[in-house]
Amino acid sequence: MPTAVEQLREHFGTIYDLDAVSALSGWDELVMMRPRGAELRGDVNGTLAKIIHDLWIDERFGELLELGAEETADRPDGDPDKASIRLARAERDKRTRIPPALAAAFARESSLAYAVWV
Numbered sequence: 001m002p003t004a005v006e007q008l009r010e011h012f013g014t015i016y017d018l019d020a021v022s023a024l025s026g027w028d029e030l031v032m033m034r035p036r037g038a039e040l041r042g043d044v045n046g047t048l049a050k051i052i053h054d055l056w057i058d059e060r061f062g063e064l065l066e067l068g069a070e071e072t073a074d075r076p077d078g079d080p081d082k083a084s085i086r087l088a089r090a091e092r093d094k095r096t097r098i099p100p101a102l103a104a105a106f107a108r109e110s111s112l113a114y115a116v117w118v
Contacts, residue, residue: 003071004064004067004068004070004071005068005071005072005081005085007064008061008064008065008068008081008084008085008088009081011055011061011064012084012088014055015052015055015056018048018051018052018055019052021048022045022048022049022052025041025044025045025048026045028041029041029045029111029114030114033115035115037115038111038112038114038115038116039112041111042107042108042109042110042111042112043108045107045108045110045111046104046105046107046108046111047104048107049103049104049106049107049108050100050101050103050104050107052103053095053098053100053103053104054100056091056092056095056096057092057095057096057100061092062092062096065085065088065089065092068081068085069082069085069086069089072085
């Protein structure tokens with residue numbers, strides 16, 4: 001069975017990949033989106049934001065962060081895994097205070113607002 005750190009790397013990879021898709025969608029919204037595409041793009045961005053948010057606040061992810069912190073406790077502070085876990089724990093702590101529906105709504109409304117602004 002993979003260690004907690006190995007499982008965290010896989011989870012981080014999934015979050016990173018979805019963040020990249022979200023960034024690409026955001027770029028496309030700014031550069032290429034058709035004038036009446038804001039509502040559909042907002043729905044897409046909202047769905048992506050909710051999926052990413054759900055991955056961050058997933059209970060198993062929190063458990064893996066705790067196990068990973070224990071696994072890396074004896075490593076030097078500059079260790080990349082230890083640093084990633086420390087930063088992820090702080091980020092997860094912030095995200096658990098935001099309901100997934102709010103994260104999705106914020107992304108959706110941001111797309112709609114941008115279309116009105118331009």
